[in-house]
Amino acid sequence: MTDMQAGTAAGEAELLWRPDPDRVAGSRMAAFRTWLSAEKGLRFADYPALWEWSVTEVEAFWGAIAEFFEVPFHSAPTAVLSERVMPGAEWFPGATLNYAEQALRRDSDEAAVVFHREDGLSSRLTYAELRARVAAVRAGLASLGVGRGDRVVALVPNSPEALIAFLATASLGAVWSSCSPDFGARAVADRFAQIEPTVLIAVDGYRYNGRGFDVRPTVERLRAEIPSLRATVLVEYLGGTLPDVVTWDSLLTGFPGAELEFEPVPFDHPLWVLYSSGTTGLPKGIVQGHGGIVLEHLKMLALHSDLGPGDRFFWFTTTGWMMWNYLVSGLLVGTTVVLFDGSPAHPDLSALWRLAEQHRVTYFGTSAPYIQSCLKEGLRPADRHDLAALRVVGSTGAPLTPEGFRWIADAVGRDVQIASVSGGTDLCTAFVAASPDRPVWLGELSCRSLGAAVHAYSEAGEPVVDEVGELVITQPMPSMPVRFWGDEDGSRLREAYFDTFPGVWRHGDWIRITGRGSAVIYGRSDSTLNRGGVRMGTSEFYRVVEGLPGVADSLVIDTSGAGRTDGELLCFLVLEPGTALADLEPRLKAELRANLSPRHVPDRFVRVDEIPRTLNGKKCEVPVKKILAGTPPDQAVSRDALRNPDALLPFLSLAP
Numbered sequence: 155m156t157d158m159q160a161g162t163a164a165g166e167a168e169l170l171w172r173p174d175p176d177r178v179a180g181s182r183m184a185a186f187r188t189w190l191s192a193e194k195g196l197r198f199a200d201y202p203a204l205w206e207w208s209v210t211e212v213e214a215f216w217g218a219i220a221e222f223f224e225v226p227f228h229s230a231p232t233a234v235l236s237e238r239v240m241p242g243a244e245w246f247p248g249a250t251l252n253y254a255e256q257a258l259r260r261d262s263d264e265a266a267v268v269f270h271r272e273d274g275l276s277s278r279l280t281y282a283e284l285r286a287r288v289a290a291v292r293a294g295l296a297s298l299g300v301g302r303g304d305r306v307v308a309l310v311p312n313s314p315e316a317l318i319a320f321l322a323t324a325s326l327g328a329v330w331s332s333c334s335p336d337f338g339a340r341a342v343a344d345r346f347a348q349i350e351p352t353v354l355i356a357v358d359g360y361r362y363n364g365r366g367f368d369v370r371p372t373v374e375r376l377r378a379e380i381p382s383l384r385a386t387v388l389v390e391y392l393g394g395t396l397p398d399v400v401t402w403d404s405l406l407t408g409f410p411g412a413e414l415e416f417e418p419v420p421f422d423h424p425l426w427v428l429y430s431s432g433t434t435g436l437p438k439g440i441v442q443g444h445g446g447i448v449l450e451h452l453k454m455l456a457l458h459s460d461l462g463p464g465d466r467f468f469w470f471t472t473t474g475w476m477m478w479n480y481l482v483s484g485l486l487v488g489t490t491v492v493l494f495d496g497s498p499a500h501p502d503l504s505a506l507w508r509l510a511e512q513h514r515v516t517y518f519g520t521s522a523p524y525i526q527s528c529l530k531e532g533l534r535p536a537d538r539h540d541l542a543a544l545r546v547v548g549s550t551g552a553p554l555t556p557e558g559f560r561w562i563a564d565a566v567g568r569d570v571q572i573a574s575v576s577g578g579t580d581l582c583t584a585f586v587a588a589s590p591d592r593p594v595w596l597g598e599l600s601c602r603s604l605g606a607a608v609h610a611y612s613e614a615g616e617p618v619v620d621e622v623g624e625l626v627i628t629q630p631m632p633s634m635p636v637r638f639w640g641d642e643d644g645s646r647l648r649e650a651y652f653d654t655f656p657g658v659w660r661h662g663d664w665i666r667i668t669g670r671g672s673a674v675i676y677g678r679s680d681s682t683l684n685r686g687g688v689r690m691g692t693s694e695f696y697r698v699v700e701g702l703p704g705v706a707d708s709l710v711i712d713t714s715g716a717g718r719t720d721g722e723l724l725c726f727l728v729l730e731p732g733t734a735l736a737d738l739e740p741r742l743k744a745e746l747r748a749n750l751s752p753r754h755v756p757d758r759f760v761r762v763d764e765i766p767r768t769l770n771g772k773k774c775e776v777p778v779k780k781i782l783a784g785t786p787p788d789q790a791v792s793r794d795a796l797r798n799p800d801a802l803l804p805f806l807s808l809a810p
């Protein structure tokens with residue numbers, strides 16, 4: 155941490171974008187403030203004052219969010235928060251609601267969904283059409299025995315089918331979980347099998363970068379490996395079939411006139427299961443509840459992103475990243491969600507900018523690495539596309555470099571707000587973000603989100619300003635996980651977030667809060683692999699690499715965290731005698747691509763004699779990562795804690 159602080163001196167940052175007073179006055183953030191003043195007698199001088207109140211008067215703030223957005227509770231809560239404890243905060247006790255009901259409040263011919271596939275296939279659904287399809291699929295899932303609390307898992311691309319199936323599942327009070335079809339079979343099985351689903355919804359194949367990929371072998375493997383499955387619904391996305399399946403079309407057409415109903419469920423009833431990266435074992439199933447997600451996403455999408463009816467909200471994501479869940483929540487605020495399936499670089503890197511023009515996207519979200527690629531390729535979208543509708547460019551998944559900020563301002567538009575945001579799967583949101591009334595400073599995230607008591611902590615657990623520290627959240631938030639799947643006594647949840655600073659959420663990112671209330675994120679403070687926004691734990695990686703004959707041991711390091719944004723994925727290998735790295739490399743790459751994802755193919759393989767291990771045998775991922783980021787070895791790890799301290803030596807020569 156000390157080294158990172160050295161390079162991050164506080165100071166005046168360049169102001170890149172200033173909110174337009176007229177636009178601020180017409181924003182939903184302003185409407186919320188007017189409402190707070192009229193209804194609650196609460197007036198705030200500026201955003202920082204409002205934020206301060208929101209994280210001090212936590213109950214008043216979240217209660218106001220529920221009231222302001224008129225969340226349709228079936229039974230009213232008896233309180234906002236029973237006790238301010240973490241973990242274990244109980245939000246809105248006694249309340250019942252359903253996420254899908256809020257998402258499908260509109261029954262109109264306004265567009266709810268615009269879909270675009272990389273090969274040009276596109277479609278559009280109004281809110282009324284979406285409701286009708288959700289009703290049919292809901293009835294279809296019910297006919298397959300799906301009811302409250304059952305799990306429905308989906309291996310589907312970012313498509314209307316995914317959205318319809320998710321809403322149908324949620325409307326029944328069943329629990330949703332999705333993976334992208336480009337995940338390898340093992341990665342999918344590791345996730346889905348642990349939550350014992352009863353129905354699998356899967357595509358036969360998908361298109362990426364101009365090619366079709368057959369997913370049916372993965373589907374067959376999942377059916378063989380998940381004994382709890384009672385039915386498979388096949389979406390004939392590329393026209394292929396499988397035996398013993400129910401087809402998606404038969405669900406859509408088999409229940410004409412089905413009623414759309416919403417099972418009222420308790421506030422913390424599981425809505426979906428997302429997955430942690432699984433650094434020390436199988437990916438953990440992160441369960442988030444209906445109420446927590448409704449409130450958090452209403453706040454982020456309406457207040458912070460100023461989205462509502464008439465907007466077109468796009469984020470480049472697959473169904474295997476939490477940004478998909480965030481994107482589809484655009485429906486909660488009545489916006490049109492723009493779904494894209496395919497490669498962002500097919501047929502060229504302008505594909506997404508063409509999409510923005512064609513569908514008059516108002517909020518264009520993507521990942522920082524995509525911005526970086528556009529920059530490297532010298533793209534100038536504003537010169538080639540009519541982006542008049544565009545208001546905001548969102549970026550997440552990795553820290554956006556100052557050059558990335560500047561490129562957006564220069565090549566996309568000076569009037570466009572840059573929303574560089576950060577949060578994560580764990581809360582399915584961005585808790586450091588942008589706001590219509592906050593400026594954008596070069597290289598900085600504009601503000602901490604309302605209700606998110608985010609701070610940078612020193613190693614001693616003290617809040618620090620203008621210094622890099624551990625990102626912590628000191629007050630409960632409603633979208634924090636209800637629990638981890640299968641973690642009955644809550645011990646794994648406590649260990650994941652509350653072990654370092656008891657009662658305080660430690661997120662695992664490095665952050666610096668500036669005196670202006672903005673922030674800079676420096677990447678993961680642990681060893682998670684983060685490739686293009688998709689996080690993956692090292693254990694999944696090792697299972698593939700070390701499963702190959704010839705590999706004795708391995709260590710994988712993603713150097714993009716800990717202050718470096720130009721990082722690489724490095725795989726260190728200990729080989730069996732007589733094995734040549736050059737012979738093994740093609741096979742390793744193919745296995746990683748097939749079993750995990752193309753993004754998890756390392757930039758470099760490096761042969762070493764030994765992997766450094768702790769006394770109890772754990773691989774030294776974080777110490778090596780720190781060493782590769784330039785931390786002196788004795789500060790990165792104590793030799794006494796290692797079983798084979800000399801094994802660190804080869805890594806020292808790779809340090810900057």
Ligand SMILES: CC(=O)CC(=O)O
Nearest residue numbers: 551576577578583584
């Ligand atoms: C909002 C985010 O934090 C997304 C991510 O990086 O996973």
